[in-house]
Structure formats: C-alpha cells, structure tokens
Amino acid sequence: MSRSTRAIIDPDALRTNYRQLKPANGAGAIAVIKADAYGHGAVFVARALGAECDCFAVAICEEAVPLRAAGIVHPVLILEGPHDAEDCNIAARENFILMVHNRYQLNWLSKLSDTKRPRVWLKVDTGMHRLGFAPDEIATLFEEYQWLKRTECVLASHFACADEPQDDFNTHQFARFNEVAETLGLPICMANSAATLTQPMSQGMWCRLGIGLYGASPVNGVSAEEYGLVAAMQLKAQVIALHNVARGESVGYGRDWVAPRDSVIATVGIGYADGYPRHCPSGTPVIIRGQRAPLVGRVSMDMITIDVTGIEGVALQDDVELWGARLPVDEVAGWAGTISYELISRVSSRVPRDSR
Ligand SMILES: Cc1ncc(COP(=O)(O)O)c(C=O)c1O
Structure with missing residues (x-):
C-alpha cells in the first residue's frame, strides 16, 4: 500500500x-x-x-x-x-x-x-x-x-x-x-x-x-507560538501528478479557478474524505519544498491541486504539508471559515497516524 x-x-x-x-x-x-x-x-x-x-x-x-x-x-x-x-x-x-x-x-x-x-x-x-x-x-x-x-x-x-x-x-x-x-x-x-x-x-x-x-x-487573535505551544499534528501528503496548464485554462470541478498565466499545477493525494476541508478556497496555503504554494480550484474527495509555478524542482512524490509546525492549523482553519478543533478532529480514519 x-x-x-x-x-x-x-x-x-x-x-x-x-x-x-x-x-x-x-x-x-x-x-x-x-x-x-x-x-x-x-x-x-x-x-x-x-x-x-x-x-x-x-x-x-x-x-x-x-x-x-x-x-x-x-x-x-x-x-x-x-x-x-x-x-x-x-x-x-x-x-x-x-x-x-x-x-x-x-x-x-x-x-x-x-x-x-x-x-x-x-x-x-x-x-x-x-x-x-x-x-x-x-x-x-x-x-x-x-x-x-x-x-x-x-x-x-x-x-x-x-x-x-x-x-x-x-x-x-x-x-x-x-x-x-x-x-x-x-x-x-x-x-x-x-x-x-x-x-x-x-x-x-x-x-x-x-x-x-x-x-x-x-x-482568538493570539498565535499558538506566542503561548509557547507546539503543533502536535503534521498533516502531510505527496504530489501524485504534475501538469502544465496554459493561461486561461481552468482547474478542477466547476472550473472555479482559471490560470491567470501559464502555470504548473501539482495534484496532491489528499481530499475532503481525508478531512482536508472542502471549504478551503483558492489561495489557502500549503508547504512544498519549504515554500508556501496556494491551493487552486475546488477540493475534491481524494485530491487537491496547488499552483507550484516558479517553485524550483517540484517533482512527483514531493511531500506537501497541509498543516503542522510550518503552517499553523489555526491559519488553515481561518481560510476554511472554521476553527482548528474541527480540522484536527475530522482527519478521517483513511489517514494513518504515525508518530514522529
Ligand atoms: C466540557 C469541556 N471541557 C473542556 C474542554 C476543553 O476545551 P479546550 O479544547 O478549549 O481547551 C471542552 C472542549 O470542547 C469541553 O467540552
């Protein structure tokens, strides 16, 4: 598996x-x-x-x-x-x-x-x-x-x-x-x-x-870091496909996002059935190769798509952090219009838990 x-x-x-x-x-x-x-x-x-x-x-x-x-x-x-x-x-x-x-x-x-x-x-x-x-x-x-x-x-x-x-x-x-x-x-x-x-x-x-x-x-309004608190969960997935998408082409269901320029789009193996919130809009950050990249298009059941244009060396099987030490879950929850409690408690049983 x-x-x-x-x-x-x-x-x-x-x-x-x-x-x-x-x-x-x-x-x-x-x-x-x-x-x-x-x-x-x-x-x-x-x-x-x-x-x-x-x-x-x-x-x-x-x-x-x-x-x-x-x-x-x-x-x-x-x-x-x-x-x-x-x-x-x-x-x-x-x-x-x-x-x-x-x-x-x-x-x-x-x-x-x-x-x-x-x-x-x-x-x-x-x-x-x-x-x-x-x-x-x-x-x-x-x-x-x-x-x-x-x-x-x-x-x-x-x-x-x-x-x-x-x-x-x-x-x-x-x-x-x-x-x-x-x-x-x-x-x-x-x-x-x-x-x-x-x-x-x-x-x-x-x-x-x-x-x-x-x-x-x-x-509200105070970061976990300011209280000396450390993220206990990192949610991560990998790049499973890469596509060049020409300016004016759309990505994902409903054609919600249209490329404003020729773009490189990475498809990542996580979706709302895994607990990644379907309400995350285009622009929600993820971390890839140590950099922030925005989610583009709608969240699918098993996949999301991110815009990696200009990020050097992105390749299949690259790790993507959806939230964790480098990307506070509170920030992602803000994008999704919810609270961190919901995000972490809804990571589904399809996602294996590993220990660091
Ligand atoms: C009765 C009760 N006590 C304590 C807690 C823990 O609260 P928190 O997660 O905000 O620390 C909860 C959380 O929902 C609760 O319902």
Whole structure:
C-alpha cells in the first residue's frame, strides 16, 4: 500500500504543551482526549503524556473503556456523565468519574450502594445553557441526594467565551460559579485551555486542557507560538501528478479557478474524505519544498491541486504539508471559515497516524 498521506503525531509536542499549560499554582491538569484526542489518537496521547498527566477526560463512557483496555490506569472524567444506568455500573467498575448534569443521572446513581457508586462531579450551568444544574439548585441537590455529601464532589462549569478573554461574560460566569462553590465549600473545575492561560482566577483545583495540548491557539487573535505551544499534528501528503496548464485554462470541478498565466499545477493525494476541508478556497496555503504554494480550484474527495509555478524542482512524490509546525492549523482553519478543533478532529480514519 503506497499512498503516503499521513497525520504525524509528535509526542514531545504533546508533553511540551501539557507542561506549558499546567498551572503553576498546583491545580491538577486534566488532558481532554475526547473525539480520539481531537484526532490525534486517544491511547497514543494518553501513553505519550504518561505518568505526568493528572487525569484524562472524554465525552462519553464508550471513549473511556478502550483506555482501560490499553492499560491506562489514570482517573478518567466522563464529561457528559452517564447516558444510561449501565454507564454508572461501568464507571464504578472502571473507576471513571462521572460529571453529572441532570436528575435522571442522579436517580440512576441513587440506586447504587455507596461502595458500588462511582465518583461524581456536578456540572453547573453558569450561562452556556448546554449542560448543567442551575447554580441555585446545587445546595438543594445535596439535601435531596444525601450520598453526594459522602463523595469527593467537585463543582464543574464551562465558559462560553473563554477564547475572547475581554468578554465580560467570562467574569459574570465565574462570579456565579464561584459564589456557589464558596458557599458550599466545594473545589472547582472550570478553566479550559483558554481560561487556564488568560483567567488564572478560574484555575481552581482542576483545569481541563484540550486544544492547547494539541498545539493550536486557544485564544482568538493570539498565535499558538506566542503561548509557547507546539503543533502536535503534521498533516502531510505527496504530489501524485504534475501538469502544465496554459493561461486561461481552468482547474478542477466547476472550473472555479482559471490560470491567470501559464502555470504548473501539482495534484496532491489528499481530499475532503481525508478531512482536508472542502471549504478551503483558492489561495489557502500549503508547504512544498519549504515554500508556501496556494491551493487552486475546488477540493475534491481524494485530491487537491496547488499552483507550484516558479517553485524550483517540484517533482512527483514531493511531500506537501497541509498543516503542522510550518503552517499553523489555526491559519488553515481561518481560510476554511472554521476553527482548528474541527480540522484536527475530522482527519478521517483513511489517514494513518504515525508518530514522529
Ligand atoms: C466540557 C469541556 N471541557 C473542556 C474542554 C476543553 O476545551 P479546550 O479544547 O478549549 O481547551 C471542552 C472542549 O470542547 C469541553 O467540552
């Protein structure tokens, strides 16, 4: 099998980013490895971080079970909590922590004895309005569900606008959250990557590190490099064809791009079925022979076309970087009208992951 399209994952970058983001105040740092570690491979990332990682988080129980099967022994937080009563049993057996956000979940857990009940954190809705109990409901829950007093409960919440540190809503959310936590004397877990970097007051006992761990910028308008973060994924493919295209000829579906001059066009073996975004317009940069070249024409399912006119020596099988250390994924996401999270987590299963 010869197509060389690959996502190359750098374990050193993951470790560097984890150390860079881990709060100096002693707060625990939870590595968020949901969605197959944002496309990087959950087991690979868990092993790369190894013993120095305090805890992992995934969205659902199904993502946590394979970690145990792979020998990962760390605490694992399930961000959506249980989806049914059986998830509670699995969590107890596998020592997962359930982040509980509704009464259905509390009722399933109430049916278990103290010794058979997994650890529970409570999710508070401070304004995201996605998951969680209302702040003024929390004290009542501790009365209704007495067993909560016997767990090492942590209060968790999630910022809606952490990527915009100046947004007043961050202060508003944290104030609501902290008031409940202080009244009940409970530890907190609120900060994601962006808040960990920009709102130290929210670091609390635990922070949850996702995008920054993978070396993309968590904060709008600030590059990953400025935060000392290093790209953990390089997406690369090779030139599979070269064509001379005369001025006035078009390239690709819909004849969207017409050569403004006699051009050399390289066809590269990656397309939207591999997770390269179909929305990338002509002009989106790639790196070939150490230089930037623009995408031209529409992205196809298995191929893209780039204009390599004037780049010395381009040849079949040349490596092309779609994003990575030399071309920030944040920049490509900007061209595609989306965010780095979507690009890295959507690299498809057709693309083998290799380690650097
Ligand atoms: C509940 C929750 N916590 C933490 C994170 C990690 O956030 P980030 O990737 O911005 O660091 C996410 C990411 O989606 C999340 O949904």
